[in-house]
Amino acid sequence: MSHTFGVDLRGMIDLLSHHLYSSPRVYVRELLQNAVDAITARRELDPDAPAEVLIEPSDATADGVLRISDSGVGLSEREVHELLSTLGRTSKRDDLGFTRQGFLGQFGVGMLSAFLVAEEIRLVTRSASGGPAVRWTADASGSYRVVVDDGARAEVGTTIELVPNRDAEHWLSADMVRALVTEYGDLLPVTVHVAGEPATSGDLPWSRRSDETGADLTERMVDYGEGLFGFRPFDAIPIEVPTVGLTGVAFVLPEGVHPGTRQSHRVYLKRMLVGDGVEGLLPDWAYFVRCVVDSSALRPTASRESLYQDETLLAVRDELGKQVRDWLVRLDATDPERTSQLLSAHHLGIKSLARADDEMLRLVERWLPFETTEGAVPLRQFRRVHGTVLYVPNVDEFRQLAPVAQAQGIGLLNAGYAYDVEILDRLVALDGAVAARQVRPGELLAALDHPEPLFDSELRSRLAEAGGVLDRHDCEAVTRDFDPVSLPALLITNVAGERKRDAEEISDDADPLWAELLNELVAEESTASQQLVLNCRNPLVRRLAALSDPALVELTVESLYVHALLQARRPMRPKDTAALNRSFLELLNRAVGDR
Numbered sequence: 001m002s003h004t005f006g007v008d009l010r011g012m013i014d015l016l017s018h019h020l021y022s023s024p025r026v027y028v029r030e031l032l033q034n035a036v037d038a039i040t041a042r043r044e045l046d047p048d049a050p051a052e053v054l055i056e057p058s059d060a061t062a063d064g065v066l067r068i069s070d071s072g073v074g075l076s077e078r079e080v081h082e083l084l085s086t087l088g089r090t091s092k093r094d095d096l097g098f099t100r101q102g103f104l105g106q107f108g109v110g111m112l113s114a115f116l117v118a119e120e121i122r123l124v125t126r127s128a129s130g131g132p133a134v135r136w137t138a139d140a141s142g143s144y145r146v147v148v149d150d151g152a153r154a155e156v157g158t159t160i161e162l163v164p165n166r167d168a169e170h171w172l173s174a175d176m177v178r179a180l181v182t183e184y185g186d187l188l189p190v191t192v193h194v195a196g197e198p199a200t201s202g203d204l205p206w207s208r209r210s211d212e213t214g215a216d217l218t219e220r221m222v223d224y225g226e227g228l229f230g231f232r233p234f235d236a237i238p239i240e241v242p243t244v245g246l247t248g249v250a251f252v253l254p255e256g257v258h259p260g261t262r263q264s265h266r267v268y269l270k271r272m273l274v275g276d277g278v279e280g281l282l283p284d285w286a287y288f289v290r291c292v293v294d295s296s297a298l299r300p301t302a303s304r305e306s307l308y309q310d311e312t313l314l315a316v317r318d319e320l321g322k323q324v325r326d327w328l329v330r331l332d333a334t335d336p337e338r339t340s341q342l343l344s345a346h347h348l349g350i351k352s353l354a355r356a357d358d359e360m361l362r363l364v365e366r367w368l369p370f371e372t373t374e375g376a377v378p379l380r381q382f383r384r385v386h387g388t389v390l391y392v393p394n395v396d397e398f399r400q401l402a403p404v405a406q407a408q409g410i411g412l413l414n415a416g417y418a419y420d421v422e423i424l425d426r427l428v429a430l431d432g433a434v435a436a437r438q439v440r441p442g443e444l445l446a447a448l449d450h451p452e453p454l455f456d457s458e459l460r461s462r463l464a465e466a467g468g469v470l471d472r473h474d475c476e477a478v479t480r481d482f483d484p485v486s487l488p489a490l491l492i493t494n495v496a497g498e499r500k501r502d503a504e505e506i507s508d509d510a511d512p513l514w515a516e517l518l519n520e521l522v523a524e525e526s527t528a529s530q531q532l533v534l535n536c537r538n539p540l541v542r543r544l545a546a547l548s549d550p551a552l553v554e555l556t557v558e559s560l561y562v563h564a565l566l567q568a569r570r571p572m573r574p575k576d577t578a579a580l581n582r583s584f585l586e587l588l589n590r591a592v593g594d595r
C-alpha cells in the first residue's frame with residue numbers, strides 16, 4: 001500500500017527561512033525580486049504599464065509595519081491559493097519546468113524568507129487579468145487566510161506588509177532597508193523608492209557612456225574598483241560572454257595578494273546582487289583578478305548566495321580566463337614596462353599559467369627575473385648569453401654551487417621555486433634540448449681543475465692518515481683547484497654513490513638474478529653518497545697537507561666536512577650534529593689549550 005509524504009509546514013518554514021539563507025537581510029532581496037518579476041510579467045501583457053516599486057520602512061508607517069508595493073501583474077484568488085500558499089510552486093517556470101527568461105525567481109520559496117524578520121505577512125493584490133482584489137494573510141506557524149475584498153485595492157499590483165518580529169525590528173527600519181535595497185538592487189532596471197527617495201540607479205557601471213573614450217572608461221572603472229576594494233586596482237579589463245548574457249569588469253589587483261587567497265567576485269544575476277564573495281568564476285591561476293559581473297543566464301543556488309556549479313559555469317570560467325590572458329598578452333605588446341611590473345607582483349599565477357600556455361611561457365621567458373649567477377635575469381637574456389640554461393632544481397643546492405660556478409665562469413640558474421622546473425621543461429619541449437638542462441653537482445666537478453700532482457699526493461696521504469673519519473659520514477674526499485679561494489670545501493651529493501648504496505640495500509633481500517643485474521648497473525665508480533671537494537687553492541687546505549699530527553688532521557677534515565654540510569643547508573642527522581659538537585669543542589679546546 002502506498003502513502004504520500006506528509007509535510008510539517010512549520011518545520012519547512014523554519015528550515016527554509018532559517019537554514020537556507022545565511023542572514024535575515026536577504027528578505028529585502030526576495031521581496032524586491034518578486035516585485036520586479038511581477039512588473040516584468042505585467043509588461044509582457046502591456047508594455048506601457050507603470051513600473052513602480054515603493055517601500056515604506058516600518059519606522060515610516062503609522063502602524064509600524066513595512067510596506068512594499070508594486071505595479072506588477074498581481075494575483076487572482078486562484079493564483080493566491082496555488083502560488084503563494086504552495087511551497088515550491090512558482091509562476092516563473094514554463095510547463096516543462098524550465099526557468100522563464102527574464103524572471104529572477106525560480107524556486108517558489110523566496111517569499112518564506114520574510115519570516116526571517118516578520119511574524120505575519122499580509123498581502124493585498126489585484127490581478128491584471130481581472131477579478132476582484134484579494135487579501136492573503138499568513139503567519140509563521142504555517143497557516144494562512146484568503147479573503148476576497150474588492151475594496152482593498154483599486155489598481156492592478158500588489159502590496160505586501162510585514163509585521164516585524166519582536167527582535168527583528170531593526171531589519172525593517174529606513175536606514176537598513178535603504179542600504180539593503182541599494183546593495184542588492186542598485187542595478188535593477190526598475191527604480192525602487194524607499195520612503196519616497198530613489199534608492200537604486202539602474203545603470204551598469206561598466207557600460208560605456210555615449211561621450212566616453214575607452215581610456216575614460218578605464219579610468220572610471222579603476223575609480224569604481226577603488227571604491228569597491230579600498231585600494232586602486234592595477235587595471236580594469238572589460239569582460240563579456242554573450243552566450244550567457246554576461247558583461248562586467250575584471251580588476252587586476254595591484255600586489256600583495258597571496259596565491260592561496262580565495263578568489264571572490266561580485267556577481268549580479270539579472271541585475272540583482274548574488275553576493276560579493278562568489279567563488280569559481282575564474283580559473284585558480286587568476287587569483288590576482290577580481291570581477292564584477294552581471295549575467296542573465298548563469299544559475300544561482302536556491303539561497304541565491306552563490307553560483308550553481310555546472311557545465312555553463314565551467315565554460316564561462318574558461319572564457320573569462322582566456323580574456324584575462326589575452327589582456328596580458330596585449331599589455332605585453334603595448335606596455336612592456338607595466339607588464340614587467342605586473343609580473344613581479346603576480347609571478348606565481350602567471351608562472352602557473354605558463355606551464356600549459358605557450359604565449360604565457362614566452363612572456364615569462366621575456367620578463368620574469370630568475371635568480372642566476374649573474375643576478376636576477378630573465379630567461380631570454382640568460383639564454384642569449386649562455387645558449388643553454390644550466391639549472392639546479394633546488395634553492396639550497398643553488399646557493400652552494402653558485403659561487404663556485406660563477407668563479408669558473410659557468411652560468412647557473414636557480415630553478416628551485418614553484419613551477420620553475422616545469423617551465424624549463426616546457427621550454428625544452430618547444431625549443432629543443434639546447435634550451436635548458438639540469439646540472440648535476442657532480443658535473444661541476446668535471447669543470448674544476450685538478451691540483452698540482454705533488455701537492456695532491458701530499459694532501460691525499462694526510463687524508464689517508466685521517467683514516468675513516470669521512471667514511472663514517474658516507475663521504476669521500478675529492479681534491480680540486482677552484483675559485484673562490486676563500487671556500488675550503490664543497491659538499492656535493494654523489495648520485496652514482498647513492499644509487500649504489502640503494503642497490504646494495506635492495507640486493508640484500510632481492511632475488512639473485514635481480515641483485516646481479518642491479519650490481520652490474522652500479523658496478524664502477526665510488527660508493528659514497530657524498531663527496532667533499534677540497535679546494536687546493538684554499539690556505540687552510542694547503543696547511544692541512546703540511547700537518548704532522550694525525551689527530552689534528554682528523555679534526556680538521558671533520559670540521560671541514562661539517563662546515564660544508566652547514567653551507568649546503570642539508571638537514572642535520574644525529575651523527576652530523578654529534579660531529580659538529582665534537583669538532584667545535586675539540587677546536588675550542590685546542591685553541592684555549594694553546595694559550
Ligand SMILES: Nc1ncnc2c1ncn2[C@@H]1O[C@H](COP(=O)(O)OP(=O)(O)OP(=O)(O)O)[C@@H](O)[C@H]1O
Pocket residue numbers: 030033034035038070072073074075083084089090091092104105106107108109110111112158
Ligand atoms: N509581488 C508579487 N506580485 C505578484 N506575484 C507574486 C508576488 N510575490 C510573489 N508572487 C507569486 O508567488 C510565487 C511564489 O513566490 P516566491 O518568492 O516564494 O518564489 P519565486 O519568486 O517563484 O521563486 P524564488 O524562490 O526563486 O524566489 C511567485 O512565483 C509569484 O507567482
